[in-house]
Amino acid sequence: MHVLLTGSSGWLGRFLAPMLRAAGHAVTGLDVAPGRGTDIIGSVADRALIDRAFAERGIEAVIHGGALHKPDIARYPAQAFIGVNVTGTRNLLEAAVAAGHDRFVMTSTTSLMISQAVRDEAGDAAVWLDEQSGPLEPRNIYGVTKLAAEGLCRVQQLEQGIGCTILRTARFFPEDDDTDASLSGQNLKANEFLHRRLTVEDAARAHLVALERTPPARCETYLVSAPTPFCREDAIELKRDAAAVIARHFPEAAELYARRGWQLPASIGRVYDAGLAQRQMGFxxxxxxxxILTALANDAAMPFIHDADYVSPAVQS
Structure with missing residues (x-):
């Protein structure tokens, strides 16, 4: 297929574009910033640009990874989020329907599932989050607009019959967490693989699988995160004594962490369950x-990318 990949210069796009090509797909990359996998410089909010890209490039499917993200809240007004995340998604969906496409893949975010109550983690148990969790009450303009974009996908499926797959990805950014400096960046990321993180390579691979397996005339939503070792029955103890639960699953973890001078989480307040993607999409x-533990045991490089100095190409430009 000839795929239009939006956000092609971004962190996900730089891994996804070559993966798509290696799988035999042609790729036209679209981004507001230049990049190795980007062919068209411009915004998804520009409908005329989108229409030209479809007409001139023979686009057969869309992977919509372009968006303004949570760190952009400090740089852009709310209207910019609406223009890119909402209007841009509508532009792409309508162009895909007009072109007779049967599939559309959109990158969404687990962030829209985190209400203030979930963020506060004030309960006696870890919150178990999956595709049935709700009500959805995003706490910032990023989450609000991504939830609206998901709604547009569902409306287009209902009204026009296009197949859509929405991937609510957990964390895979390379930079430090701008809200938590309690641990080193690598330590914090390593801990998150227990309950709320995946590698950028796995995020890219999920999009490739979604492209090839999007069901016709349906709209499906999947949470995408590294498989958690925990189960719902662990939720109370995870909140009270996460180290004890981790020790049952990984007896060697405490010693391996101690060698590196790292800390395991004392409490885990939320867990992302990506089981539906495996059961339905085969991912x-x-x-x-x-x-992570294997790398620690072998004194090897971590199996994820940590780059405290990473800056989005859109910001650099």
Whole structure:
């Protein structure tokens, strides 16, 4: 297929574009910033640009990874999020329907599932999050607009019959967490593979699988995260004494962490369950927490990318 990949210069796009090509797909990359996988410089909010791209490039499917993200809240007004994340998604969906496409893949985010109550983690148990969790009450303009974009996908499926797959990806950014400096960046990322993170390579692979397996005339939503070792029955103890639960699953973890001078989480307040993607789409992240421990045991490089100095190409430009 000839795929239009939006956000092609971004962190996901730089891994996804070559993966698509290696799988035999032609790729036209579209982004507001230049990049190795980007052919068209411009915004998804520009409907005329989108229409030209479809007409001139023979686009057969869309992977919509372009968006303004949570860190952009400090740089752009709310209207910019609406223009890119909402209007841009509508432009692409309508162009795809007009072109007779049968599939559309959109990158969404688990962030829209985190209400203020979930964020506060004030309960006695870890919150178990999957595709049935709700009500959805995003706490910032990023989450609000991504939820609206998901709604547009569902409306286009209902009204026009196009198949859509929405991937609510957990964390895979390379930079440090701008809200948590309690641990080193690598330590924090390693911990998150227990309950709320995946590698960028796995995020890209999920999109490739979604492209090839999007069901006709349906709209499906999948949470995508590294497989958690925990189950719902662990939720109370995870909140009270996460180290004890981790020790049952990974007896060697505490010693391996101590060698590196790292800390395991004392409490885990939320867990992302990506089981539905495996059951329905046949996708499971290749990298899980066990790979972190293997790397520690072998004094090897971590199986994820950490780059404290990473800056989005859109910001650099």
């Amino acid at each position: 499971r992240c290749a990298t899980a927490f066990a790979a």
